[in-house]
Amino acid sequence: MTEPTGRRERKKAQTRAALADAALGLFLDRGYDQVGVKEVADAADVSVTTLFKHFPSKEALVFDQDDDLEAALVAAVHDRPPGRSIPQALREHILLKQTQLGVRDTDPRFAAFTRLVQDTPALREYAHRMWTRHETALAHAVAREVGAPDDDITCAALARFALEARLLVQRHPEDPRRSAEQTFALLEHGWAALRPDH
Numbered sequence: 001m002t003e004p005t006g007r008r009e010r011k012k013a014q015t016r017a018a019l020a021d022a023a024l025g026l027f028l029d030r031g032y033d034q035v036g037v038k039e040v041a042d043a044a045d046v047s048v049t050t051l052f053k054h055f056p057s058k059e060a061l062v063f064d065q066d067d068d069l070e071a072a073l074v075a076a077v078h079d080r081p082p083g084r085s086i087p088q089a090l091r092e093h094i095l096l097k098q099t100q101l102g103v104r105d106t107d108p109r110f111a112a113f114t115r116l117v118q119d120t121p122a123l124r125e126y127a128h129r130m131w132t133r134h135e136t137a138l139a140h141a142v143a144r145e146v147g148a149p150d151d152d153i154t155c156a157a158l159a160r161f162a163l164e165a166r167l168l169v170q171r172h173p174e175d176p177r178r179s180a181e182q183t184f185a186l187l188e189h190g191w192a193a194l195r196p197d198h
Contacts, residue, residue, distance in 0.1 A: 023061035
């Protein structure tokens, strides 16, 4: 008899969470470069093969949120309130992400996690790639909203700059709203001059 899909999916989610938790605990305790994937698998009581079924790389163990990023970015464009421009909608989405991070920032493990990522070149680069690989989907969402072809250069540029803007805002955590407003003001005025959206 086959297992119900709901139960199977719950078990997969539990294994994935156990791996991510074990990895984070080991990385925070000993440092990312000092821990091997076999140690993470052993700590979660699974095989290395199982680990790689859930996470494609060692870096991916640290970031357990990639699947939802693209959908949220596209939704920020498509589901924006009437009268809100695309750059404004993306600014608010990025600020929301910063606020969500800020809530977790009171947890000492989150502060340690942030330091781990910033101090580990492989993780810093992975985090950047993780965010910016959604550029094409975001550019296509923008193009659909303004009735432009999928390969429109201005839509691609807005997507690229908006994604990079998030990284700039993260570098100024003392006042993320001001940083986002200044960055997106530049995008807004440039965007309005090239292709006003409604």
